[in-house]
Amino acid sequence: MSADKQSTWSYTEALPFEDEVLLRARERSHELGVSAVSTGVGAALTVLAASSKAQTVVEVGTGAGVSGVCLLRGLGTGSVLTTIDSDVDHLRAARQAYSEAGIPGNRTRTISGRAAQVLPRLTDNAYDLVFIDADKPSFLLYTEQAVRLLKPGGLMIINGALDNGRVADPAARDQLTVTMRQVGRFIRDNDSLVSALLPTGDGLQLAVKTAARRPAP
Ligand SMILES: C[S@@+](CC[C@H](N)C(=O)[O-])C[C@H]1O[C@@H](n2cnc3c(N)ncnc32)[C@H](O)[C@@H]1O
Numbered sequence: 001m002s003a004d005k006q007s008t009w010s011y012t013e014a015l016p017f018e019d020e021v022l023l024r025a026r027e028r029s030h031e032l033g034v035s036a037v038s039t040g041v042g043a044a045l046t047v048l049a050a051s052s053k054a055q056t057v058v059e060v061g062t063g064a065g066v067s068g069v070c071l072l073r074g075l076g077t078g079s080v081l082t083t084i085d086s087d088v089d090h091l092r093a094a095r096q097a098y099s100e101a102g103i104p105g106n107r108t109r110t111i112s113g114r115a116a117q118v119l120p121r122l123t124d125n126a127y128d129l130v131f132i133d134a135d136k137p138s139f140l141l142y143t144e145q146a147v148r149l150l151k152p153g154g155l156m157i158i159n160g161a162l163d164n165g166r167v168a169d170p171a172a173r174d175q176l177t178v179t180m181r182q183v184g185r186f187i188r189d190n191d192s193l194v195s196a197l198l199p200t201g202d203g204l205q206l207a208v209k210t211a212a213r214r215p216a217p
Helices: 003-014 020-032 039-052 066-074 088-100 115-121 136-149 175-189
Strands: 056-060 080-085 108-112 127-132 150-159 193-198 204-209
Touching (some): 003 039, 039 127, 039 150, 039 204, 056 066, 056 115, 056 136, 066 088, 066 127, 080 088, 080 115, 088 108, 115 136, 127 136, 136 150, 136 175, 175 193, 175 204
Parallel strands (some): 056 080, 056 127, 080 108, 127 150
Antiparallel strands (some): 150 204, 193 204
16 A cells, blocks of 8 residues: 555544444453454444434344444434344443443344354345454355345445455455455346445445346446
C-alpha cells in the first residue's frame, strides 16, 4: 500500500467514535483472544444495517459481541439477530455486551455450534441480512448458505475479504487466499447477486440477492 493509501485507510479507521459499551466489548474480545471487527467495519455494519431496514439477521461468528452491537444499533427495534458461535465463552461475553447496550433479550438468538452444522438448519429465503465473520477456510460454504438463506433484496456482508492484502497479490497462492478469491468469484459469477468489494477494514464484501436474475452485461 502506498503511504497515501495507508494514511487514508488509517484515517477512515480512526474516525468512528466508539462508546464505553463497544470499548468494553473490545476489551473482552482481547481477553478471549477474539479478533473483533475493526472500527471502520463496525461503523459500516451499523450504516448497512440501518439502510437495509432488515428485520431478520444471521451472524456467523459472534465473538464477544462487537459486530453484533454494531449491527443491532443500526437495526430497527422489531428486528432479531440470530448469531452463531462454536465457543460458549464467546457467546456469554456477547450476551453481556448486548445487555450493556440495552438490547432487549428477545432481539437476540445466540446459537452455540459449528456454523457448518447450524446454517443448514435455518430456513430458506427467510433472512434480510447475513454477516459472515468466522472460520475463513469455510467461507465458500457459508457464502453458498447465505445465498440460500437471504430473501430477495437481502444483503450479505463478508468480513476479511481481502485477507490482509493477499487476495490482490497475484503471487499469494496459500489456501486461505485461494479460498477468499473463490468466494469473490462465486459472488461475481452468481447471476442473482449484485456486489461490491470495499477496502474497509480487511475488505468488506457486499452482495445483494436480487429478485430477478441479472441481465448479461
Ligand atoms: C473473528 S471472530 C468474530 C468476531 C465478531 N464478529 C466481532 O466482531 O465481535 C470469529 C468467531 O468465530 C468463532 N468460530 C470459529 N470457528 C467457528 C465455526 N466453525 N462455527 C461457528 N463459530 C466459529 C470463534 O469462536 C470466534 O468467536
